[in-house]
Amino acid sequence: MAAAAAGHHFVGRSNRFWRVIHLAGFTPEEILAENDRTILQYRCGLTTMVERPTARADQVSTPEFVAAAARFKQKIARYAPRFVAFLGKAAYSSLSGSREIAWGRQQTTVGGSVVWVLPNPSGRNLAFSLDQLVDAYRQLYRAANHP
Numbered sequence: 001m002a003a004a005a006a007g008h009h010f011v012g013r014s015n016r017f018w019r020v021i022h023l024a025g026f027t028p029e030e031i032l033a034e035n036d037r038t039i040l041q042y043r044c045g046l047t048t049m050v051e052r053p054t055a056r057a058d059q060v061s062t063p064e065f066v067a068a069a070a071r072f073k074q075k076i077a078r079y080a081p082r083f084v085a086f087l088g089k090a091a092y093s094s095l096s097g098s099r100e101i102a103w104g105r106q107q108t109t110v111g112g113s114v115v116w117v118l119p120n121p122s123g124r125n126l127a128f129s130l131d132q133l134v135d136a137y138r139q140l141y142r143a144a145n146h147p
Contacts, residue, residue: 077112116143
């Protein structure tokens with residue numbers, strides 16, 4: 001909710017996103033949330049599947065994900081990234097129609113983009129330590145930079 005109020009992605013002291021992507025190799029320094037647009041300089045972009053702000057992913061219903069899927073797929077087709085990473089399993093599960101989602105690279109694509117499912121770096125996600133998050137994100141970084 002803080003990110004929506006601030007108008008920047010991953011705002012909040014407990015959110016580990018900016019630290020994780022820096023430590024994983026995506027950025028040479030840790031970006032401040034208020035400078036989130038500078039991520040574009042590093043050939044990365046940020047978007048959401050469902051644009052309604054929520055405090056937790058489980059506050060978005062499956063019908064909301066399904067309703068947002070077409071617009072999301074159009075966005076991916078328009079920008080044509082090589083990779084699309086979902087932070088957490090909920091959105092990709094709704095998009096793919098599968099309940100059994102593994103972490104990491106998926107066998108399917110979205111709009112021709114290779115799909116990765118990564119743990120959400122939210123401070124509320126206590127199931128993953130900082131080191132585990134960095135390891136997961138570093139796998140995507142290596143795939144993107146060493147085809």
